[in-house]
Amino acid sequence: MPGKHSGSELVPKHWRWALKLAAYILSLPFLVIWGITKAVRYLHLLQLAVTSSVDCSNCGNPVSLTGNWRCECGFTYSGHLMRPCPVCQRVPRIVRCYRCQATTLLH
Ligand SMILES: [Zn+2]
Ligand SMILES: [Zn+2]
Numbered sequence: 103m104p105g106k107h108s109g110s111e112l113v114p115k116h117w118r119w120a121l122k123l124a125a126y127i128l129s130l131p132f133l134v135i136w137g138i139t140k141a142v143r144y145l146h147l148l149q150l151a152v153t154s155s156v157d158c159s160n161c162g163n164p165v166s167l168t169g170n171w172r173c174e175c176g177f178t179y180s181g182h183l184m185r186p187c188p189v190c191q192r193v194p195r196i197v198r199c200y201r202c203q204a205t206t207l208l209h
Contacts, residue, residue: 160204
């Protein structure tokens with residue numbers, strides 16, 4: 103048969119494209135929610151980065167976020183707690199109360 107353009111092969115391709123588009127549209131609300139969650143978390147981090155102290159979850163004593171800090175990797179630095187470690191790039195997740203020694207989760 104010399105006729106190459108039968109058209110029957112184009113239909114499934116078209117459908118696949120449409121299904122892909124439908125999948126994108128369906129996943130859009132999830133992407134938006136994910137984006138908002140990420141933005142809220144980021145804002146929370148930003149808020150912590152400008153906060154000078156947090157209240158201890160155990161005794162309520164305000165714990166200063168500026169001072170001398172020791173990272174899990176052993177690197178010790180002075181300044182604000184909420185900044186990534188220059189050695190391992192980890193951002194501290196907990197702060198230790200120097201009055202009762204209890205740790206408070208930051209984020
Ligand atoms: Zn405490
Ligand atoms: Zn570190």
